[in-house]
Amino acid sequence: MAFATPQRCKTEVLKFESESDVAVALAKYTADLSAKFVKDKGSFSVVLSGGSLIDTLRKLVESPYKESVDWSKWLIFWVDERVVPLDDKDSNYLLATRGFLSKVPIPPGNIYAINDKLSPEGAADNYEERLRRLVASKVIPVSSATGFPKFDLMLLGMGPDGHVASLFPTRQQRYEKKRWVTFITDSPKPPPPRITFTFPVINSAAEIAMVVTGPELANTTKAVLHPHRGSPLLPAAEVSAEEELTWFLDKDAASQL
Numbered sequence: 001m002a003f004a005t006p007q008r009c010k011t012e013v014l015k016f017e018s019e020s021d022v023a024v025a026l027a028k029y030t031a032d033l034s035a036k037f038v039k040d041k042g043s044f045s046v047v048l049s050g051g052s053l054i055d056t057l058r059k060l061v062e063s064p065y066k067e068s069v070d071w072s073k074w075l076i077f078w079v080d081e082r083v084v085p086l087d088d089k090d091s092n093y094l095l096a097t098r099g100f101l102s103k104v105p106i107p108p109g110n111i112y113a114i115n116d117k118l119s120p121e122g123a124a125d126n127y128e129e130r131l132r133r134l135v136a137s138k139v140i141p142v143s144s145a146t147g148f149p150k151f152d153l154m155l156l157g158m159g160p161d162g163h164v165a166s167l168f169p170t171r172q173q174r175y176e177k178k179r180w181v182t183f184i185t186d187s188p189k190p191p192p193p194r195i196t197f198t199f200p201v202i203n204s205a206a207e208i209a210m211v212v213t214g215p216e217l218a219n220t221t222k223a224v225l226h227p228h229r230g231s232p233l234l235p236a237a238e239v240s241a242e243e244e245l246t247w248f249l250d251k252d253a254a255s256q257l
């Protein structure tokens with residue numbers, strides 16, 4: 001097993017009293033980045049995770065942000081998605097639509113759901129082809145450092161095993177270095193079929209928020225942020241951002257730090 005070194009990038013670890021305080025801070029952080037990127041480049045590309053992230057984004061669809069954010073400039077993608085129908089209970093698209101996208105006026109054409117009629121491999125290839133077209137038409141820029149697409153903000157969660165997106169410690173997809181989007185058919189976290197961004201794409205993002213709350217993630221958070229020498233590198237420890245990686249932790253998740 002390779003004990004690759006953890007990524008080094010500008011990192012801030014923010015600890016909050018409660019998950020509710022994380023939600024308040026995450027909304028301001030996201031709204032502030034939206035204002036910055038819309039001013040700087042006329043759009044704001046946001047990459048969503050599944051899991052509890054959408055619920056923790058709940059303050060963003062309330063005042064003042066509901067009124068102040070320029071939603072018309074947002075572009076929405078998924079860092080991973082289950083390969084199920086978009087109206088399936090396991091769909092990250094459905095989760096985001098119910099909890100977030102149905103509550104703000106992002107143009108539907110700016111929301112990039114997977115093609116749910118394809119196989120996992122086909123859906124990954126299709127998503128990548130669509131991203132390549134967006135890069136070719138300069139809707140999404142390319143990182144001058146890596147040559148991979150550079151999204152403005154990724155909002156990531158972390159599993160108790162240290163996975164991010166659908167890049168799991170015990171699966172090969174975490175080592176993919178060429179594809180932008182890959183697929184998995186035996187995800188340890190159900191459901192088994194998923195597509196996922198790869199680390200070259202994740203780590204080309206300008207800003208990344210790791211949103212981690214709850215006592216069940218305390219040990220993993222410690223293992224990622226304060227790794228023992230020689231301990232296996234967890235996928236979450238490989239995350240890096242080209243501008244800044246910001247951890248949003250509640251007291252429970254930060255309790256071992």
Ligand SMILES: O=C(O)[C@H](O)[C@@H](O)[C@H](O)[C@H](O)COP(=O)(O)O
Nearest residue numbers: 049050051052053157158159165
């Ligand atoms: O599709 C998914 O399951 C998610 O994208 C996944 O990567 C999630 O972010 C983590 O598993 C954390 O999930 P929780 O936030 O629910 O703990």
